[in-house]
Amino acid sequence: MGKREIDREYVETVVKVRYAETDQMGVVHHANYLVWFEVGRVAWCRDKGFSYADMEAEEGHYLMVAEAGCRYKSPARFEDEIIVRTAVAKATDRVIRYRYEIRSKAGGRLLATGETAHVVTDRSCRPSRLPERYRKYFFSETPAGADRG
Numbered sequence: 158m159g160k161r162e163i164d165r166e167y168v169e170t171v172v173k174v175r176y177a178e179t180d181q182m183g184v185v186h187h188a189n190y191l192v193w194f195e196v197g198r199v200a201w202c203r204d205k206g207f208s209y210a211d212m213e214a215e216e217g218h219y220l221m222v223a224e225a226g227c228r229y230k231s232p233a234r235f236e237d238e239i240i241v242r243t244a245v246a247k248a249t250d251r252v253i254r255y256r257y258e259i260r261s262k263a264g265g266r267l268l269a270t271g272e273t274a275h276v277v278t279d280r281s282c283r284p285s286r287l288p289e290r291y292r293k294y295f296f297s298e299t300p301a302g303a304d305r306g
Contacts, residue, residue, distance in 0.1 A: 167242040170200040171262060174237045185233040190269050191225055194257050197243030198273075201255070205294045216288045220253055220275035227271040231261075238262035248295040250286040251277050 178189040198220075202209045213219055233239055242258040252274060259269040279285040287295065 167244045167258070168197070168201040168204040170197055170241045170243070172196060172239050172241055174233050174235055174239065176235055179235045183235040187227070187229065190227045190229070190259060190271065193239070193241045193259060194225070194227075194243070194255070194271055194273055197241040197257055198255055200241070201243040201245070202294070207291065207294055212288070212291060216291070217280040218285060218288055218291075219278050219280075219282075221278045221282065222273055223252075223276045224274040225271070226273075227269055229269050230267045233259070233261070233268050239268060240265075245295055246272065248287075250292070251284060253277070253287070253295060 172193055174185055178185050180186055199209055202212075209220070238261070240258075240260045240262050242260065244256050246254040246256040248254065254272060254274050257269075257271040257273075258267065259271075260267055277285050277287045
């Protein structure tokens with residue numbers, strides 16, 4: 158399967174930490190970072206020029222989470238503004254890997270880093286290939302005759 162290093166440009170999304178995302182001490186619960194990764198992925202798609210919801214509805218293809226990891230560096234707290242930075246790390250026609258940085262908006266302190274891997278599936282949740290019309294968003298170049306699969 159041909160892998161390519163692709164677009165490392167990060168898309169940034171600002172999120173304000175809500176009270177419901179924190180524990181009694183006002184510190185963000187660790188599971189919320191994964192939710193913010195999703196916010197970043199959707200923003201990345203929109204920034205690149207397509208809607209993830211449209212890919213699901215029109216093409217019947219999904220990017221199913223197969224792996225998720227997060228490394229916590231410093232806590233976020235209630236009412237902090239954070240920046241979710243999202244980029245595609247690697248992609249094939251069947252697997253997309255995103256990478257993330259979460260930073261405080263005030264000062265840019267690194268709060269967490271992470272990566273998710275997504276398997277392209279059809280409506281029946283069977284592995285599939287990324288629809289042709291979406292490949293340009295995930296691949297910076299496609300050499301003629303390259304095996305993408």
